[in-house]
Amino acid sequence: MNRTLLTTLYPKAPSSHIDAIAANGDAVFSSFAITYGTNRLSYFLAQIGHESGGLTIFTENLNYxxxxxxxxxxxxxxxxxxxxxxxxxxxxxxxxxxxxxxxxKPEAIANNCYADRMGNGNEASGDGWRFRGRGYIQITGRDAYRTLGGYCGLDLENNPDMASDPQHALTVACAFWKWKTINPSCDAGDFTKVTKLINGGTNGLADREAWLAKVEDALKSYPPAG
Known part of the structure; x- marks a missing residue:
């Protein structure tokens, strides 16, 4: 993956994440078919840009x-x-x-808000906090961690912090992409549907579209491979 492309898109991202994507991105994207078909890579890079604040936010902030x-x-x-x-x-x-x-009280908020849904136990179980949003697409809930772990060969359910680790975060995000069957919507050019598949709605659509414009412009100057 072209390192200059990554630093142009995500200038504030930690070097550990940039280095990992630059080294492993081509292989990971290929294994999940994200470098094939129309719009797949550009939509992916734009969506993770929004979800992670330009690869600077890797764990959900619940300090409400x-x-x-x-x-x-x-x-x-x-x-x-x-x-x-x-x-x-x-x-x-x-x-x-x-x-x-x-x-x-972030931990208490997570345990209250996410209790008894998404595969989590009750409020006292601590699952809400344990399985709060992580990674480039902010996967949330025990079910998601278990399912995505199966897709990418990682025991995320027992090691949830792996979802935001620079060595695994891209693979987990791509596994989410596969889990939600997002590639066909990319091929159809339906960025709004891609947003709904990730978010459940169209929250932040204007910012996501701004990210897409930035990504498409950068890809003209810096091809993804190299």
């Missing part, structure tokens, strides 16, 4: 304030009012008692 929790997940953490949720004079959701209790 009570207000932040209410704003992000009103159905869980805002005061219920009628058929909706209560807002203050500034139009912001009012945190409920749970949000106030969890204020600025």
């Amino acid at each position: 304030s009570a207000q932040g929790l209410a704003a992000t997940w009103p159905s869980r953490y805002a005061v219920k009012e009628g058929s909706g949720y209560k807002k203050d004079a500034n139009g912001k959701y009012v945190p409920n008692d749970v949000a106030n209790t969890l204020n600025r």
Whole structure:
């Protein structure tokens, strides 16, 4: 993988991650068919650019304030009012008692928010924190770690930090790409659908599209191989 391409796209990324992708990227991309077909590589590089903040964020930041929790997940953490949720004079959701209790407690937030879903155990199990978002695409939940571990031959369920390790992060992200069957949407040129397959919605679509424009421009100057 062309190192100059990587440093142009992700100038603030740690050298350990740049070095690993430069050394292993061609083989990893080839094994997951990401260098074949139209748009696959450009869409991948753009999406991980958004998801990881330009390869600078490898573990989910859950240091939410009570207000932040209410704003992000009103159905869980805002005061219920009628058929909706209560807002203050500034139009912001009012945190409920749970949000106030969890204020600025990342581990407790993860265990509460991610309990009893995505294959995680209950709040007391600690699975929410153990299987919080990691890696270039922020894989989340015990089911994802177990499934992706099977795709890439890594015991992620018992070693979740491997998902953000520079030696494995690219393989894990590519395994996610395969798991969600994203390549056909790349071939169809449907970047919005790719975003939905990754995110479940279109959160951050404008930033993802800006990343795509940056990637496509960089690929004209720096071919991926070499």
